[in-house]
Amino acid sequence: MVNLKNKNVEISLHFLIWLVLFFLPAAFSFGSDADWKDLFRRFWIQLIFLAVVFYANYIYFTKHLFENKKVWFFLVNLLLILSLIFLKNQITDWLEPRRYNPNGRRPPAAVFYFMDTLIYMIPVAFSIAINAGKKIQKAEEMKIEADNIKLQSELQHLKYQLQPHFFFNSLNNIYSLIDFDQEKAKHSIHSLSKLMRHLLYKTDVERISISEEVEFLNKYIELMSLRLTDNTKVYTNFPKTIPDMKIAPLLFISIVENAFKHGISATQHSDIYFKMEIIENEIHFTASNSNFPKTDTDKSGSGIGVENLKKRLTLLYPEKHEFHSHLNNGMYIAEVKLDTK
Known part of the structure; x- marks a missing residue:
């Protein structure tokens, strides 16, 4: 019952955080010429993919990292991030095709991929930190539970030790009365x-x-x-x-x-x-x-x-x-x- 309550609180907290993150671009763009299409292209599509990276790691990938599968963890994240960057660029170009500028110079595509990869590493780091915190908390809870079991066992032993001791003293007292x-x-x-x-x-x-x-x-x-x-x-x-x-x-x-x-x-x-x-x-x-x-x-x-x-x-x-x-x-x-x- 307690675990279910904690799970509901966790889900509600995640929902509120993402709701705020999605609401902020609209709030900052209020009064400007930006429309919903611009918000989606500039901000929301990025947030959606950041959420995909975060929950892929939070729910599944990070478990393999803690199981010492670091190479697998790195490669699968790299593949996921590069795929999402490519997909984001395709969607962005479809929503607003790039105009040809003969005089303009564009940095190489590798630079954009590198910068986007750094951005997508942020939710990866967050998911690792949260899961590591949960792992530490769970270990602490298990230690407390083990200590409580040990404490109860020791108390029970002391109680069992006390009762025969009390009974022995009482019998000695009665034995001394029998003769006189x-x-x-x-x-x-x-x-x-x-x-x-x-x-x-x-x-x-x-x-x-x-x-x-x-x-x-x-x-x-x-x-x-x-x-x-x-x-x-x-x-x-x-x-x-x-x-x-x-x-x-x-x-x-x-x-x-x-x-x-x-x-x-x-x-x-x-x-x-x-x-x-x-x-x-x-x-x-x-x-x-x-x-x-x-x-x-x-x-x-x-x-x-x-x-x-x-x-x-x-x-x-x-x-x-x-x-x-x-x-x-x-x-x-x-x-x-x-x-x-």
Whole structure:
């Protein structure tokens, strides 16, 4: 449908250009003694043949030039141009025969053929330039399409990588509950089933509403909080009224997972804070937690989720995001800013 529309625009543009070119001689001759026969002989027949040369090259000949048939391209154009010059001279002589002038001197016919050939090379050059521009544009469009396919494949890979990682962390959490609190373990499995339903049906799209993302985060925080002791306090500060905006799914879950992995100690008091602010089109999400770094042998702190987040932000929101993480007074703080425009 788009190609048909572009083709119609192209045809209309060509028609208007040639209409103007044919109209200009009549406009400049207005008020003079020139009649339609003179206009045809002096201007229009030349324009008609120029159009023949242009469209012969634009539609057919130039393709052979791009196929590296340069000799064929040169010879067929030379033959066409010389034939049209000869035909134009015959028509001109038929419309107005030349008067014999015994005292006048006429340049050799080769000079006229040479000058006319130079004129007819102008539409040839135009047709080459236009087709070359189209070829470059098409190559650029194909490159963009290939880049988009690569981008979607990479994003899909990152999403598939994130979901097993999330599921693995959740199962670890439930496993730790089984031995000392079976009721909480059952409740955790039920909560996990709701989260997995969200992963199955809500994340297979490019964008979801912020309210759905916040609901998912709340459910996950609730699930992870079931195994916590009184030593750990979790605080959330999410907007009560959420605007109708859409973002890529599962953008903040990696930061939340990271806070629970590194912010809990079996013997020391710890705090975990989650905060989201929405100001016009900008989302500011912050996770801060007491810092208890994992040891090298603890693979649960491998950092897959955060690296995944960084890659997804770069692909989904180029030049429209910020990600910062730092330590401040024993608290690890991770911040994401998104421009959703």
